[in-house]
Amino acid sequence: xxxxxxxxxxxxxxxxxxxxxxxxxxxxxxxxxxxxxxxxxxxxxxxxxxxxxxxxxxxxxxxxxxxxxxxxxxxxxxxxxxxxxxxxxxxxxxxxxxxxxxxxxxxxxxxxxxxxxxxxxxxxxxxxxxxxxxxxxxxxxxxxxxxxxxxxxxxxxxxxxxxxxxxxxxxxxxxxxxxxxxxxxxxxxxxxxxxxxxxxxxxxxxxxxxxxxxxxxxxxxxxxxxxxxxxxxxxxxxxxxxxxxxxxxxxxxxxxxxxxxxxxxxxxxxxxxxxxxxxxxxxxxxxxxxxxxxxxxxxxxxxxxxxxxxxxxxxxxxxxxxxxxxxxxxxxxxxxxxxxxxxxxxxxxxxxxxxxxxxxxxxxxxxxxxxxxxxxxxxxxxxxxxxxxxxxxxxxxxxxxxxxxxxxxxxxxxxxxxxxxxxxxxxxxxxxxxxxxxxxxxxxxxxxxxxxxxxxxxxx
Amino acid sequence: xxxxxxxxxxxxxxxxxxxxxxxxxxxxxxxxxxxxxxxxxxxxxxxxxxxxxxxxxxxxxxxxxxxxxxxxxxxxxxxxxxxxxxxxxxxxxxxxxxxxxxxxxxxxxxxxxxxxxxxxxxxxxxxxxxxxxxxxxxxxxxxxxxxxxxxxxxxxxxxxxxxxxxxxxxxxxxxxxxxxxxxxxxxxxxxxxxxxxxxxxxxxxxxxxxxxxxxxxxxxxxxxxxxxxxxxxxxxxxxxxxxxxxxxxxxxxxxxxxxxxxxxxxxxxxxxxxxxxxxxxxxxxxxxxxxxxxxxxxxxxxxxxxxxxxxxxxxxxxxxxxxxxxxxxxxxxxxxxxxxxxxxxxxxxxxxxxxxxxxxxxxxxxxxxxxxxxxxxxxxxxxxxxxxxxxxxxxxxxxxxxxxxxxxxxxxxxxxxxxxxxxxxxxxxxxxxxxxxxxxxxxxxxxxxxxxxxxxxxxx
Numbered sequence: 001x002x003x004x005x006x007x008x009x010x011x012x013x014x015x016x017x018x019x020x021x022x023x024x025x026x027x028x029x030x031x032x033x034x035x036x037x038x039x040x041x042x043x044x045x046x047x048x049x050x051x052x053x054x055x056x057x058x059x060x061x062x063x064x065x066x067x068x069x070x071x072x073x074x075x076x077x078x079x080x081x082x083x084x085x086x087x088x089x090x091x092x093x094x095x096x097x098x099x100x101x102x103x104x105x106x107x108x109x110x111x112x113x114x115x116x117x118x119x120x121x122x123x124x125x126x127x128x129x130x131x132x133x134x135x136x137x138x139x140x141x142x143x144x145x146x147x148x149x150x151x152x153x154x155x156x157x158x159x160x161x162x163x164x165x166x167x168x169x170x171x172x173x174x175x176x177x178x179x180x181x182x183x184x185x186x187x188x189x190x191x192x193x194x195x196x197x198x199x200x201x202x203x204x205x206x207x208x209x210x211x212x213x214x215x216x217x218x219x220x221x222x223x224x225x226x227x228x229x230x231x232x233x234x235x236x237x238x239x240x241x242x243x244x245x246x247x248x249x250x251x252x253x254x255x256x257x258x259x260x261x262x263x264x265x266x267x268x269x270x271x272x273x274x275x276x277x278x279x280x281x282x283x284x285x286x287x288x289x290x291x292x293x294x295x296x297x298x299x300x301x302x303x304x305x306x307x308x309x310x311x312x313x314x315x316x317x318x319x320x321x322x323x324x325x326x327x328x329x330x331x332x333x334x335x336x337x338x339x340x341x342x343x344x345x346x347x348x349x350x351x352x353x354x355x356x357x358x359x360x361x362x363x364x365x366x367x368x369x370x371x372x373x374x375x376x377x378x379x380x381x382x383x384x385x386x387x388x389x390x391x392x393x394x395x396x397x398x399x400x401x402x403x404x405x406x407x408x409x410x411x412x413x414x415x416x417x418x419x420x421x422x423x424x425x426x427x428x429x430x431x432x433x434x435x436x437x438x439x440x441x442x443x444x445x446x447x448x449x450x451x452x453x454x455x456x457x458x459x460x
Numbered sequence: 461x462x463x464x465x466x467x468x469x470x471x472x473x474x475x476x477x478x479x480x481x482x483x484x485x486x487x488x489x490x491x492x493x494x495x496x497x498x499x500x501x502x503x504x505x506x507x508x509x510x511x512x513x514x515x516x517x518x519x520x521x522x523x524x525x526x527x528x529x530x531x532x533x534x535x536x537x538x539x540x541x542x543x544x545x546x547x548x549x550x551x552x553x554x555x556x557x558x559x560x561x562x563x564x565x566x567x568x569x570x571x572x573x574x575x576x577x578x579x580x581x582x583x584x585x586x587x588x589x590x591x592x593x594x595x596x597x598x599x600x601x602x603x604x605x606x607x608x609x610x611x612x613x614x615x616x617x618x619x620x621x622x623x624x625x626x627x628x629x630x631x632x633x634x635x636x637x638x639x640x641x642x643x644x645x646x647x648x649x650x651x652x653x654x655x656x657x658x659x660x661x662x663x664x665x666x667x668x669x670x671x672x673x674x675x676x677x678x679x680x681x682x683x684x685x686x687x688x689x690x691x692x693x694x695x696x697x698x699x700x701x702x703x704x705x706x707x708x709x710x711x712x713x714x715x716x717x718x719x720x721x722x723x724x725x726x727x728x729x730x731x732x733x734x735x736x737x738x739x740x741x742x743x744x745x746x747x748x749x750x751x752x753x754x755x756x757x758x759x760x761x762x763x764x765x766x767x768x769x770x771x772x773x774x775x776x777x778x779x780x781x782x783x784x785x786x787x788x789x790x791x792x793x794x795x796x797x798x799x800x801x802x803x804x805x806x807x808x809x810x811x812x813x814x815x816x817x818x819x820x821x822x823x824x825x826x827x828x829x830x831x832x833x834x835x836x837x838x839x840x841x842x843x844x845x846x847x848x849x850x851x852x853x854x855x856x857x858x859x860x861x862x863x864x865x866x867x868x869x870x871x872x873x874x875x876x877x878x879x880x881x882x883x884x885x886x887x888x889x890x891x892x893x894x895x896x897x898x899x900x901x902x903x904x905x906x907x908x909x910x911x912x913x914x915x916x917x918x919x920x
Contacts, residue, residue, distance in 0.1 A: 001497075008489070009490050020484075024661075028469065028471050028661075029468070029773075030465070033468060033773070034761065034764055034765065067528065068691030068692055070682065070690045070691035071690065071691050074679060074690065100682065100690065103680035104680045194692070201484075202695065205691070219567060220560065220563035220564045220566070222530065222559060222560065230530045231527065231531050232469060232530070232656060234663035234697075237663055237694075301494070304495065305494065308494065312495075313495035313496060
C-alpha cells in the first residue's frame with residue numbers, strides 16, 4: 001500500500017510515537033496540581049510549549065495548545081473578531097481557505113458581520129493587491145492560509161501581512177499545511193496549525209496570538225491555556241506533537257528537495273500519460289509534496305476506488321466524492337476542471353518506486369473509469385452539416401454532462417452551438433473548463449425550465 | 461508515592477494503553493476517506509461508538525466523541541439552549557456543578573439568558589423539590605451532575621429527570637465522576653462525560669443527545685461527529701477511552717466495595733486522629749472512592765505540600781490553594797468549613813496499606829501546619845472579666861482570621877461578643893463554620909470601613 005494523502009493526515013512519526021509512550025507515564029496528571037505528578041506534567045507541558053514556540057518563531061506565552069487545528073482556527077477567528085468589535089465587524093478571507101475558516105466566516109455573517117472573499121488566480125494564489133483593496137476602516141480581521149490544502153499553492157503571506165499591518169488589521173494565518181516545512185515568514189498576528197499534518201497525533205492544534213493583538217476568547221473558558229482552550233490539557237499528545245514537529249523540521253530541507261522532484265515528475269508525466277488531464281495549482285510557488293490534477297470524463301470517486309484497488313490511497317476535491325455533491329470550493333474559485341480530480345500528497349520518505357508505480361497504473365485506472373462511463377475518444381472527427389444541438393443531461397451527475405457534450409461536439413459544424421441542459425452543480429465549473437481544454441468557446445449560461453442551459457460554440 | 465487524586469484524573473489504565481498502541485497503527489487516518497486506511501479508521505471509530513453507547517445505555521447515533529469532558533458540557537448546554545430558544549431562555553443548574561457547567565451558565569447569562577442555581581443541603585445534595593420549584597414555563601434546560609467532584613455526594617438524578625420530563629424540560633447530566641462506576645439511571649435527555657476520569661487518555665469526552673431532544677450545535681461545525689464536534693476525530697484516543705471504560709466497568713462492583721471500605725475508614729478515623737476536623741459530603745449516598753474533610757486552623761496549600769513531602773498526592777477545594785483565592789464554590793454552597801480542605805480520591809486498586817500510611821502521617825502533617833501558623837490549642841480556658849473584643853485580621857489570609865478568633869474567644873465572657881474584621885473572602889464561610897464546630901453563636905456580618913465585621917457570641 002502507498003499512502004499518498006499526507007495533506008489529510010500523516011501517520012504517526014516514529015519520534016512522536018516514542019514521545020507519546022514516554023509521556024503517557026509522565027504526563028497524565030493535572031498540570032494545575034501542586035503534587036509531584038502534577039508538577040511533572042507541568043514541566044512537560046512548559047517544555048513542549050517552549051519547543052513549539054521556538055519552531056513557530058513566537059514567545060511561549062503567545063502559544064496555546066488546542067484540541068485540533070480546526071478548533072485553533074475557530075477560537076482564533078472568534079477571539080480576534082470579538083477583540084476588535086469596536087473597530088468593526090468586517091472579515092476578509094480568501095476564497096480557497098480551509099473549511100474551518102469558511103465555516104467561521106459563515107457563523108460571523110449569520111451573526112450580522114460582513115465577509116469579503118478575496119478571489120484567486122487560476123493557479124490558486126491570491127493577489128496582494130486584492131487583499132489591500134479589501135481592507136476597510138471597519139475590517140476587524142483578515143485570514144490567509146500559508147499554502148492551499150487541495151492544490152499546494154503557496155500564498156504571499158508575508159506581503160499580505162505587510163499590507164494588513166500598514167492598515168492596523170491583524171492577519172490570521174492558517175499554517176496547517178506548511179508548518180512542518182518551516183516557520184511562516186512575515187509579520188502576521190495570529191497563527192493556527194494542526195499536529196497530525198506533520199506526523200503528530202490527532203487531538204493537538206496550535207493557536208498563536210501575538211502580544212498586542214486584541215483578543216477576547218468566546219464561549220465558556222476556564223483557567224487552562226490562558227483561557228483560550230478549555231478542558232484538561234492532553235499532555236502526552238502535546239509532547240508527541242512537538243517532538244514530531246522538531247523531527248520533521250530537522251528533515252525538512254532534504255525531504256523538500258526529494259518530494260519536489262517526485263511531484264515534479266508527476267506534474268510532467270501525467271499529462272503525457274493520460275489524455276485530457278489538467279494539472280492544477282501554481283507550478284512554482286507550491287508545497288513540496290502536493291500535486292493535483294483533474295481528468296476529463298472521469299468520476300472522481302470511481303477513480304479513487306480504482307486507485308485504492310491498485311494500492312494507492314489518494315484524495316479528491318472532485319464534485320463526485322461521496323461526502324458532498326458540490327464541487328470543491330477551491331477548484332471552483334480557481335476556475336479549473338473539477339471532474340476526475342485527484343490530489344496526491346506524498347509523505348516525507350516516499351520512495352521513488354512508489355511514484356513510478358503510481359504513474360504506471362494511473363492511465364489504466366483512468367481508462368477503466370472512462371470506459372465504464374462511455375466517454376468519447378480523445379478526438380472525434382467533425383461531421384458535416386448539422387444544426388444547433390440540444391443535449392439533455394438533466395438528472396445526470398458529473399462527469400456525464402461533459403461526456404454527453406463531448407460526444408456530440410463532432411456533430412456540430414464549426415461556428416455552430418450546443419446547448420447542454422444540466423441540473424448538476426459541477427457542470428457550471430466543468431463545461432467552461434472543458435471548453436478551455438478543448439479550445440472551444442464557452443458562450444455562457446442561461447436559465448432553463450429545469451436546471452441551466454450551458455452554451456458552447458465549436459471553434460475547431 | 462500514593463496518588464490519591466483520581467477525581468482529577470486517573471493514570472492511564474493498562475487496557476487503555478494497549479488499545480492506544482494498537483490503534484495508533486490502525487486508526488490514524490481520516491475516517492471520512494474512502495481508501496483502505498480511512499475505512500480501517502472508520503471501522504475502529506464505529507466499533508468504539510457502539511461500545512461506548514452500550515456502556516452509557518443509549519443508541520450509537522445519539523453519542524458523539526468530543527475533545528474533552530468540558531467541551532462535551534459546553535457543547536451540550538449551548539446546543540440544548542439554542543435548540544429550545546423558542547421555549548425560553550431559562551437555565552437551571554445546581555450550585556455545586558463542575559466549573560464547566562457554571563461557566564456555560566455565566567456565558568448564557570451574559571448573553572441575556574436567566575439562570576437559577578438550585579441550592580444543596582449541608583451534605584452537598586440537591587432536593588428534588590427544589591428542582592421542581594425551579595422549573596418554569598420558559599425553562600429551556602436543567603443540568604445536574606450525577607455525583608459531586610469535590611465531596612463525592614451522589615445526586616438524585618433519576619428523580620430530578622422525572623420531574624423535568626413531566627415539565628417537558630430536558631435534563632443534562634454531567635456524569636464525569638460516575639460513568640466509570642455504571643450507567644446513569646433515569647430518563648435524562650443529555651449526558652456528558654470525560655474519559656480521563658475513568659483511566660482513558662486525555663482528549664476524549666462523550667456527549668449524548670437523546671433522539672427527540674431539540675439540539676442546535678453552536679459556532680462553526682463541520683460534517684464530523686454529527687456536526688457536534690469539529691475537527692479530525694482522535695481515533696486512537698477514542699478507542700483507548702472506550703476500552704478503558706469497559707475494563708473499569710468490569711471491575712466496578714468489586715472495586716466499589718473495596719474503595720467504599722477504605723473511604724469509610726478515612727471518614728471514621730480522621731476525626732479521631734485530628735482535632736477540629738469536619739468530614740464533609742453525604743455519608744451514605746456517595747461515590748465509592750471520594751472522601752473530603754476540612755481542618756480548622758490549617759492552610760490547605762501548606763497541608764498539601766506537607767502531604768506531598770510524605771508521598772501523598774491529594775487535592776484541595778480549600779480557599780488557600782494557589783490557583784484561586786476564593787473558597788471552593790462547592791464547600792461554600794454546602795455551608796461547611798473550607799479551610800484546610802483535603803479531598804482524597806482513591807483510584808481503583810489502592811492498597812489498604814497506603815490508606816493506613818496516609819492516616820498515620822496525617823495528624824503530624826496537620827500539626828506541623830498548625831504550629832507554623834500559631835494555631836490555638838484545642839481548648840482555651842475562659843478567663844473571667846473582659847468586654848466586647850475586636851480582632852483586626854485585615855489583610856490576613858485564610859486561615860489566620862479564624863486562628864485569631866480562636867485565640868481570643870477565651871478572653872470573652874460567656875454571652876459576650878467578638879468582632880472579627882476581615883477582608884478575606886474565605887472568612888465569610890469559615891467563621892460561621894468555626895462557630896458551628898465550636899458551639900458558639902454566629903451573629904452575623906456587618907459592613908466595616910475595610911472588609912467586613914463578623915460578629916460571634918460566646919455561648920460556652
